[in-house]
Amino acid sequence: MKRVFDHIDFTVVGHLQSLLESEGIRTEIRNEGASRAAGELPISEVYPELWVLDNADEAKAKEIIREFRQAAETAPTGPDWTCPVCKEHVEGVFSECWNCGAASPVVG
Ligand SMILES: [Zn+2]
Structure with a gap:
């Protein structure tokens, strides 16, 4: 187990488990209930694992996770606009x- x-x-x-x-990697989640109280800080610092x-x-799993995190970090935010x-x-x-509240003209 790793x-x-x-x-x-x-x-x-x-999401990562699925x-x-x-x-084809068999997995298990531990501390499943650690953050059950949605909207509240966990009592301890025990996170779901x-x-x-x-x-x-392990190596293949970490590769999949690395790609997942990269995709999340580089999620498109759209170009700056006037x-x-x-x-x-x-x-x-x-x-x-932020100045006058007008909606962005950038589509998508
Ligand atoms: Zn404006």
């Missing part, structure tokens, strides 16, 4: 103008 991942949010751990299982049952699957109303420069992460 622990390959842990995260405060159980839904992320569960990713690994779909690749994802383990692979077969140590031989407000059509007040001509303010607005960063791509915002969907409306």
Whole structure:
């Protein structure tokens, strides 16, 4: 057994578990109830953990997890845009103008 991942949010751990299982890797989640109280801080710092049952699957599992984290970190936020109303420069992460509240003209 090897622990390959842990995260405060159980839904992320569960998502990765199904990713690994779909690749034929047998897994187990520990501390499943650690963050059960949604919207509240966990009482302890025990996070849900994802383990692979077969140590031989560890490298493959970590590779899948690495790709998953990269994809999450590089999620597109859209390019910066210029407000059509007040001509303010607005960063791509915002969907409306921070200055006047106009909606972004950038589609998608
Ligand atoms: Zn504006």
